[in-house]
Amino acid sequence: MEKSRSASDQKSDALEVGNGSEFKVHVFSSSSELIEKLHEKWSSVKKQPYPAMYSSIFGGIILDPAMMVIPIDDHMVHRGHGVFDTAIILDGYLYELDVHLDRFLRSASKAKISSPFPRSALRSILVQLSAASQCKKGTLRYWLSTGPGDFLLSPAGCSTSAFYAVVIDDDFCQCKEGVKVITSTIPMKSAQFARMKNVNYLPNVLSKMEAEEKGAYASIWVDEEGYIAEGPNVNVAFINHDKELLLPFFDKILSGCTVKRLMELVHKLVEQGRLRGMRTANLTVEEAKGAAEMMFVGSTLPVLPIIMWDEQPIGNGKVGELTMELSNLLWEDMVAGPETQRIPVPYV
Template sequence: MCHWYILIFCVCVYQLIEKLHEKWSPVKKKPYPAMYSSVFGGIILDPAMMVIPIDDHMVHRGHGVFDTGVILDGYLYELDAHLDRFLRSASKARITLPFPRSTLRSILVQLTAASQCKEGTLRYWLSAGPGNFLLSPAKCPTSAFYAVVIADVVSQCKSGVKVITSTIPMKAPQFATMKNVNYLPNVLSIMEAEDEGAYASIWVDDDGFIAEGPNVNVAFITNDKELILPSFDKILSGCTAKRLLELAPKLVEQGHLKSVKTANLTVMEAKSAAEMMYIGSTLPILPIIMWDEQPIGDGKVGDLTMALSDLLWHDMVAGPNTHRICVPY
C-alpha cells in the first residue's frame, strides 16, 4: 500500500511540474535565464521553478526590500553602490541578513555568470521570510534572499517623452527613502499617466516641491545652465542619480554647465526649466519634453541632456573598474 502512495505522489508532482512548464513551452527565448533562492539554497535555471512561498512575509505583508542593477557587456554596473543601498533599506525595514554582505555579493556575481546573460538587469529581494500568515514575522525561522537575472536590451534613450503631475499621494519619507516592495502608489501613479497617454508621472511633495517619478529620479537644467536634482531627504537616493552628480562636473569644467547641485524646486520653477529628464538604472537618462501638455523649453530633446546621457553611458560601458564588475562567465 505504501508503494502505491509513493507512486501516486510522484505522479502528482510530475503533473504539477508539467503544468508549471505549460506557460513557458511556447516561449523560445526565456526572459529569466537564472534565479537564486535561499529557500532552495541554490541557483535555478528553469523559469517554471522560479517561485517563492505564498507564506513569505514579502508576499502577504509587503515586508521586503529590493534593488536592481544593470548587466552590460558582461559587466555589472554600480553593483556595490546598489548593494550598499539594499543593506540600508534592509536595516530600515528591520530585516536581518541571512548571509554577510560578502556572501550576498558573491551570490549575485555567481548568479549572473550562471545565467550567461551579458545584457539585462539583475534584481534582488530580501524578505522577512516564509513561516506563517501572521502580521509579525517573529515566528519566521529566517529571512529569505531571492535574485533574478532578466535578459533585456539596455540602450541610451534619445527620444523625448511626455509626463504628467501625479494625483496619487506619494509615500511618506520614512518609506520613500527605503527601496521597499510596497509599490502600489508607484503602480497607480504610472497607470494614471498611461491613462493620459503619458510615459510616467512626477510627484510633488506636501510642501509643493518636486520629488521624483514612480521609479526614477528627475533632474532639470535651468536657463542659466544649472543642473539641479531634487534633494534626497524625502525621496529615494538613486544610485544612477548620485553617479550623475559625480560625473556632471566634467561639463562644468568644459564650460557647458554653470553648476551641479541638489535643491528644492517648486513646480513653477521646474516647469520653466530649459531641459528636463528622468534618471534611472536602465535608462540611464530619459529626456522629458512635455509636462502636463506644456513643452519643456523648446519642446525638443536638449543638447545638455544628451551630453549628460553620453557621460553616464560611457561610464557604464567603459568606466573605471570600481564601478564596473567583470562577471566570470
C-alpha cells in the same frame, strides 16, 4: 433538435461559469503533474526572459523557469515586508553592484530585516548568478524578505529571512527620444518609506498607470509643500536657463544610485564650460516647468529626456543638448567606466 443559442444566452452561461456555479477546479494529483503543467506554460516561450534565479529557500541557483517560485506564506508576498534593489549587466559587466548592494542593506536595516548571509556572501551569490545566467545584457534584481513561516502580521513566526535574486534578459539602450509626463494625483509615500527601497510599490504602480491612461510616459510627484519630488521609480533633474543642473533634495525621496553617479561625473561638463554648475534645491512646480531642459535619471535609462509636462512644452519642446550630454556621460561610464564601477562577470 436543439435550437442554436443566442449570443446573450452564451454570455449568460459564461457569467454563470465566471460566478462559480459550474466552474470545475482541477486538483493536481502529484507534484510531477504540477511540474508538467508549469513546464507547459513556458514551452511556447521562444526566448527565456529569466535565465537564472537564486533562492536561499532552495539553497542554490535555478535555471528552470518553471521552478522560479517563492512560498506563498513568505511575508514579502502577503505583508509586503521586503526590500529590493537592482544592478545593470552590460557587455558582461555588472555596473554599480556595490553601491546598489550597500543601499540594499541600508533599506533592509530600516525595514528590520536581517540578511541570512554576510554582505560578502550576498555579493558572491549575485556574481555567480550572473555568470550562470550567461546573460550579457540585462538587469539583476534581488530581494531580502523576512521569509516564509505563516500568514500573521508579525514576522516572529518566520524561522529565517530569505534572499532571492533574478537575472532578467533585457535589451535596453540609451534613450534619445523625449517623453511626456503629468503631475501625479496619487499621494506620494512618506519620507520614511520613500527613502527605503521596499516592495510596497502600489503608489508607484498607480502613478505610472495614471500617466499611461493619459498618454504620458510617467508621473511626477509633488510633495505636500509644493516642491518637486521624483518619478514613480526614477529621479528627476532639470537644466535651468543659467545652464545649471538642478536636482531636488533627497530628504523625502529615494537616493538614486544612478543620479548620484551622475553628480560625480558632471564636473566634466563644468570643466568644459558646457555647464555652469550643479546644485540640489527645493523646486516649485512653476520653477520646474519653466526649466530649459528636464529629464528622468535611472538605472536602465540612464537619462530619459522629458519634452512635455501636463501638455506644456519644456523649453523648446525638443530633446535638450545638455540632457543628451549628461546621458552620454553616464552611458560611457556604464560601457567603459573604472573598475570600481564595473565588475566583470566570470562566465564559464
